Amino acid sequence: MWEFFGYDEANYTYMKDGKKLLTEIAALSPVTVSVRAHNMLTSGDGNPGLKWSSTNAYTEDSSGKPVYDWKIVDSIFDTYIRRGMKPIAEIGFMPEALSVNPGSVSEETPLDKTKPKHYSGWPYPPRSYDKWAELVFQWVKHSVQRYGKTEVESWYWEVWNEPDLTFYWKGNPDEYIKLYDYTADAVKRALPTAKIGGPETTSPDGKSGGELLKKFLIHIVSGKNYVTGKTGAPLDFITFHAKGAPKLIDGIVWMNMGNQLRSIDKGFEIVSSIPSLKNLPIIIGESDPEGCAACSGDLHPEYAYRNSTMYASYTAAVMTRTYDLAKKRGVNLAGAVTWAFEFEDQPYFRGFRDLATNGIDKPVLNVFRMLGMMGGNRVTTTSTSRQNYMTIRDSSVRGEEPDVNALATKSTNTANIMVWNYHDKNDINVPSTPVSLVVKGLPQQSVLLTQYIVDQTHSNAYTAWKNMGSPKEPTADEYKILEAAGQLQEISSPKYITPIKGEAKINFDLERQGITLLKITW
Numbered sequence: 001m002w003e004f005f006g007y008d009e010a011n012y013t014y015m016k017d018g019k020k021l022l023t024e025i026a027a028l029s030p031v032t033v034s035v036r037a038h039n040m041l042t043s044g045d046g047n048p049g050l051k052w053s054s055t056n057a058y059t060e061d062s063s064g065k066p067v068y069d070w071k072i073v074d075s076i077f078d079t080y081i082r083r084g085m086k087p088i089a090e091i092g093f094m095p096e097a098l099s100v101n102p103g104s105v106s107e108e109t110p111l112d113k114t115k116p117k118h119y120s121g122w123p124y125p126p127r128s129y130d131k132w133a134e135l136v137f138q139w140v141k142h143s144v145q146r147y148g149k150t151e152v153e154s155w156y157w158e159v160w161n162e163p164d165l166t167f168y169w170k171g172n173p174d175e176y177i178k179l180y181d182y183t184a185d186a187v188k189r190a191l192p193t194a195k196i197g198g199p200e201t202t203s204p205d206g207k208s209g210g211e212l213l214k215k216f217l218i219h220i221v222s223g224k225n226y227v228t229g230k231t232g233a234p235l236d237f238i239t240f241h242a243k244g245a246p247k248l249i250d251g252i253v254w255m256n257m258g259n260q261l262r263s264i265d266k267g268f269e270i271v272s273s274i275p276s277l278k279n280l281p282i283i284i285g286e287s288d289p290e291g292c293a294a295c296s297g298d299l300h301p302e303y304a305y306r307n308s309t310m311y312a313s314y315t316a317a318v319m320t321r322t323y324d325l326a327k328k329r330g331v332n333l334a335g336a337v338t339w340a341f342e343f344e345d346q347p348y349f350r351g352f353r354d355l356a357t358n359g360i361d362k363p364v365l366n367v368f369r370m371l372g373m374m375g376g377n378r379v380t381t382t383s384t385s386r387q388n389y390m391t392i393r394d395s396s397v398r399g400e401e402p403d404v405n406a407l408a409t410k411s412t413n414t415a416n417i418m419v420w421n422y423h424d425k426n427d428i429n430v431p432s433t434p435v436s437l438v439v440k441g442l443p444q445q446s447v448l449l450t451q452y453i454v455d456q457t458h459s460n461a462y463t464a465w466k467n468m469g470s471p472k473e474p475t476a477d478e479y480k481i482l483e484a485a486g487q488l489q490e491i492s493s494p495k496y497i498t499p500i501k502g503e504a505k506i507n508f509d510l511e512r513q514g515i516t517l518l519k520i521t522w
Contacts, residue, residue, distance in 0.1 A: 006036035007341035029372030036088035140190035197237035258396030268329035281334035297351015361486030376411030461486035
């Protein structure tokens with residue numbers, strides 16, 4: 001469920017550093033990566049900006065006849081398909097020619113000491129639902145012609161983004177549901193076997209997100225369809241968002257993982273309360289420590305965690321607890337989208353919520369490399385740490401003790417154990433935690449232990465960059481050093497160990513906000 005990624009700026013996809021990062025993401029593991037991007041139908045010139053992109057896929061001629069131009073959309077999806085990735089095709093936003101309020105100014109937030117304005121009417125309902133449906137029909141039909149029926153059947157198609165927020169949707173909830181019905185009908189007419197889903201609301205733990213998610217799901221089951229007049233609407237997967245809430249307290253960043261987990265748990269609770277939908281796949285369409293990837297750390301100091309190992313340890317811990325909550329609620333968790341990519345041509349390590357900066361991988365990407373090595377099935381782990389998933393859901397990690405826990409998997413001849421040392425307080429100036437790891441059920445023979453680590457001195461290009469003096473423009477040689485520092489590193493050479501009666505005890509120290517993966521093969 002962790003091989004899902006997304007971002008606002010769809011035009012970065014086919015740019016220099018975008019293609020480089022997508023190539024790395026695709027290589028993380030044998031698992032197929034799914035990618036979600038905003039603004040796939042938004043009008044504009046195709047030039048990206050912070051939190052903004054466009055494809056100009058739909059315009060109209062002087063007589064009002066639709067004109068479809070799939071050039072930019074195709075360049076985005078081509079980039080995914082060439083790397084074996086699958087699009088989560090977000091059907092939005094509204095083309096200017098279809099908007100009930102064309103030429104309107106978006107209410108953009110100040111992201112970069114300016115207040116960018118976009119004139120396209122993108123957050124509004126369509127002036128013609130029939131024309132909107134035909135646009136969707138033509139897009140799906142074109143995709144089948146370009147990529148083939150079998151390929152497009154494997155994609156996820158979804159309707160809009162955060163329709164409970166007036167920033168993204170200027171219509172009311174009923175108008176969103178109407179938009180969904182028209183969109184789903186068009187998708188299924190073009191490709192009956194396509195997967196369609198929604199509603200991509202904000203946190204179900206919040207008033208607007210929870211109310212619209214419930215309203216939408218009830219409509220799917222028992223509402224009158226706006227297109228067919230029959231009861232219900234097609235739905236193949238369910239989506240909603242979940243975010244944490246970091247704050248700056250006395251100059252130190254404090255995370256709030258509990259906020260994110262409560263949102264996830266509430267979404268699972270709402271879905272599980274409707275028996276006929278309980279087994280549908282759930283994709284948490286954005287699952288992140290907070291809500292503004294394009295807000296830089298230099299202007300928003302509460303986001304100063306992003307370059308550091310804290311983002312990495314947070315990700316490891318929250319992914320594991322998401323699995324736990326899904327099991328508790330008995331729901332079908334398919335994916336959790338990490339809303340982080342890269343920002344082209346920005347200063348090095350400026351502090352966006354991204355996976356790489358100017359082609360240099362950040363520590364958080366190495367957690368995904370660790371996860372990519374964890375094949376097989378999950379096995380039980382226990383920890384003397386008192387931070388279990390219910391405790392963190394309710395109270396986050398705010399006490400004296402950190403969360404030292406593990407995720408483990410086993411395949412035919414390999415066991416993988418990922419261990420992290422997390423605390424909400426972004427303070428690495430505390431002693432390392434001694435860890436004693438006991439692995440049971442190993443074969444009666446020597447086994448090879450390989451240990452990878454992300455900490456202040458390993459798998460950490462940010463530390464390497466700071467040690468260079470934080471160069472604004474690294475030299476070619478410095479860039480190569482940073483590239484290498486951004487890769488996942490071993491803590492030492494692999495070594496053979498001999499289990500006693502199938503049990504091995506491995507001792508090591510783990511820094512605060514550190515993460516390690518122990519790979520045992522035989």
